[in-house]
Amino acid sequence: MNKTNENISDLRLASLLPDTLLGNVLRPISPLLDKILGIDKLHQLYVKGDLWGLEKQEFSERLLNQLGVQIVGGAGVISKIPKEGRCIVVCNHPYGMVEGVIIAKILTAYRADTKIMANLGLRVFKEIEDYFIFANPLKPKAPINTSAIKQCFKHVDNEGLLVVFPAGRVSFFQPEKQRITDAEWNRIAIQIAVRKKAPILPVFISGTNSKLFHKMGQIYYRFRLLMLAREMVKLQQHQINLVANNLIKPEQLNAFSGIKSMNEFVRLQCYLNDETYLTPWVEDDEVTEFKDIIPMSDQGLMTKELAELPEEQQLVKFKSFTVYYGYQHQIPTCVQEITRLREITFRELNEGSGEACDTDHFDATYMHLFIFDHQNEEIIGAYRIGQTDLLQKDADVSKLYLSQMFNFKPEFINQNQPCLEMGRSFIVAEHQNSFHGLLLLWKGIGAYVCKNPKYRTLYGTVSLSKLYDPRSVALIDEVVVTKREGVEAKAPFKGSLHPEAQDFLRENTVNLEQLSALVEGIEADGKDIPVLLKQYYKLGANFHCTGIDINFNHTPGLLLSVDLPNAPDKLLKLYLGKDREAYLSYIPVTIQDAGFSGN
The missing domain is CATH 3.40.630.30 (Gcn5-related N-acetyltransferase (GNAT))
Known part of the structure; x- marks a missing residue:
């Protein structure tokens, strides 16, 4: 076990607040907010699991064990990804934090050259910063996003494996669709795939956050971001399924005209992996016993x-x-x-x-x-x-x-x-x-x-x-x-x-x-x-x-x-x-x- 004091997470809201007027106002009540938002429970889990300063793969393994999260389908995802060479993985975003850790752990174990474009929220865990290329989906024009996009292009150009959560933010209840689903996907993954001629693998991640999470999000959308830590620690003994079908090759993308259509196609392929909507073929009442084929005619x-x-x-x-x-x-x-x-x-x-x-x-x-x-x-x-x-x-x-x-x-x-x-x-x-x-x-x-x-x-x-x-x-x-x-x-x-x-x-x-x-x-x-x-x-x-x-x-x-x-x-x-x-x-x-x- 290798530990270093350089990579220790400070899981307190006070450490995350910016040095602004709002930050200074919230800092005195931050211990109370830590309890309300579930950050204190995340801190307890961090201490109990002795997670501080661990190497990223060991940290991820222990964190998921402490959460009691059961991952199903990881081997199936890996089997679709080439062992080397440029490739892009895109996923839906049902939870907001844990899926980034899961995907990072599984794919990095298979390919050390894996990088994940992720929300700044995951910076809370210093031990696993090296997995990620951070972006701020809530502020599209933020300078960090320009840098992140350049890093993503460069990583794929260097034959690396890139993971993108194109929704940028966690799935939420959409009244016009009457269901919980991702927001419209950002097109960056498709733009990279087209320009760099990289295959792309859509991966569906099962599940969703709590009803309270989605109710609060309907009241004010920023409540969803504040509740992510609370939702993460509620995943005790939760099974998360990862499902991928086939790697989409550039020629398949080219069946669709324009980046927008390609993006919608790849998003659809992701959701078609959701086995909730799979109605299997009805089995025959009796197993057919195949008779021997008649001899060839004269x-x-x-x-x-x-x-x-x-x-x-x-x-x-x-x-x-x-x-x-x-x-x-x-x-x-x-x-x-x-x-x-x-x-x-x-x-x-x-x-x-x-x-x-x-x-x-x-x-x-x-x-x-x-x-x-x-x-x-x-x-x-x-x-x-x-x-x-x-x-x-x-x-x-x-x-x-x-x-x-x-x-x-x-x-x-x-x-x-x-x-x-x-x-x-x-x-x-x-x-x-x-x-x-x-x-x-x-x-x-x-x-x-x-x-x-x-x-x-x-x-x-x-x-x-x-x-x-x-x-x-x-x-x-x-x-x-x-x-x-x-x-x-x-x-x-x-x-x-x-x-x-x-x-x-x-x-x-x-x-x-x-x-x-x-x-x-x-x-x-x-x-x-x-x-x-x-x-x-x-x-x-x-x-x-x-x-x-x-x-x-x-x-x-x-x-x-x-x-x-x-x-x-x-x-x-x-x-x-x-x-x-x-x-x-x-x-x-x-x-x-x-x-x-x-x-």
């Missing part, structure tokens, strides 16, 4: 079936790959292989049925559009497509798979136009990152509609795997779903979002790139929104509602429709090719024997 039989298909059912050729469509009665071996590959692929996404293959009675009535690799004699991806004019009779939607997930009202169903219901799409794992996988499927769809131009509208769902965090699905639902009339999910998705997220989405129009940045910030593995969602979004899809597919491992799915002739011309050229003009100039013939379309 490759020779598959090749024979494809050779016997009419030439018109061969849609696209690229190198060794060919896109075909067919029906189960034409290609039973190929369809069996498709069901096998679907189950394998869907299990990887926590969407598998658990059966030996993924099949149901719809396979017999739906068209199967798929990619066959002749070189390896294998199927690499497929879509299951329902032709509504063939499936619906007398306005009956029960023959459509989507009717299992959604209740369609009469105004949502157009009985005069045939459409295509798109579903059960997959690309095998080996080709999911390839250029040709999804592109070939969509070129196949384009070739099919050009041969059958009566199909103008595509319907389907985008599965949002339960491997996604429920908060990501809730964000996707809030951002992309814009049209709910005429249809409702039989089992609606019921996700919740933090009030800060609700405010953000109400005040900002979020585009797909920004939605990606939000989701990547939440997901533990940093995954983006589904590729298929992006595909439909670029086609100009309307997203109608989000439901839970109880027949598909309770997977959430977005119901959507695409008016194909009105899709962006760039994509129509890509998918429809030379037949685009003929498709666009086709005049649909009104029919009366049932169809399925959205208005």
Whole structure:
């Protein structure tokens, strides 16, 4: 234990009062104020714990032990921070003092080059002054703030780890929001991150100060500062959770235009870490016992079936790959292989049925559009497509798979136009990152509609795997779903979002790139929104509602429709090719024997 008389804290109000008229007036009654403000109890804790003159890390450890504060999640925060190199950590400010000590202790133990931009109030502890770069948030134009900002820029420029509490002051009750939350965040952390190209990690710190603290703050805001010591000593046996998701990289920040928008994005990512608003996925009543996958279908039989298909059912050729469509009665071996590959692929996404293959009675009535690799004699991806004019009779939607997930009202169903219901799409794992996988499927769809131009509208769902965090699905639902009339999910998705997220989405129009940045910030593995969602979004899809597919491992799915002739011309050229003009100039013939379309 190393002690020095140079770093001993004088925990009395008298020692903190400035040599001014007000200071001289308060000094005689300062012992009484020490009792009222809890400073005397903080002094007792300081003496009892033998904290005087300790080295900063030991001081912090003992102080937190004396307070009885239990810290949960510190290792999770550290795991997100690079061991070296410039990095910025931003945190909310729920208590005013103790969180600065906690963050300083944890991060300094991991990286000795940690500096925390902190309120002057923490100068009360001389032993830990070395942790901090002090600023005065109550006086923005104070000279100390200019110096602090310069020090922060220099520290990051020197490849250091910088911690900032951007609110500058403790969280407080805000009547307009009807909740306790941070004030508007200062933009200094974002300005440094952008200028120095530093990654930034938002950390959420749980909890809040007492009701009395917030009541007094409503009477006069400076009472909050006076009560900080009192609040600190009241933290006996209090658990404080630290939660961080992903390090935000400069390219994610760049999805937002301007420092203000970037700052709001990072603040939102901080509050999205608040697990109070996390509604976990409902566990299945019974644990699924996965059956062994059926053997691979006979490759020779598959090749024979494809050779016997009419030439018109061969849609696209690229190198060794060919896109075909067919029906189960034409290609039973190929369809069996498709069901096998679907189950394998869907299990990887926590969407598998658990059966030996993924099949149901719809396979017999739906068209199967798929990619066959002749070189390896294998199927690499497929879509299951329902032709509504063939499936619906007398306005009956029960023959459509989507009717299992959604209740369609009469105004949502157009009985005069045939459409295509798109579903059960997959690309095998080996080709999911390839250029040709999804592109070939969509070129196949384009070739099919050009041969059958009566199909103008595509319907389907985008599965949002339960491997996604429920908060990501809730964000996707809030951002992309814009049209709910005429249809409702039989089992609606019921996700919740933090009030800060609700405010953000109400005040900002979020585009797909920004939605990606939000989701990547939440997901533990940093995954983006589904590729298929992006595909439909670029086609100009309307997203109608989000439901839970109880027949598909309770997977959430977005119901959507695409008016194909009105899709962006760039994509129509890509998918429809030379037949685009003929498709666009086709005049649909009104029919009366049932169809399925959205208005």
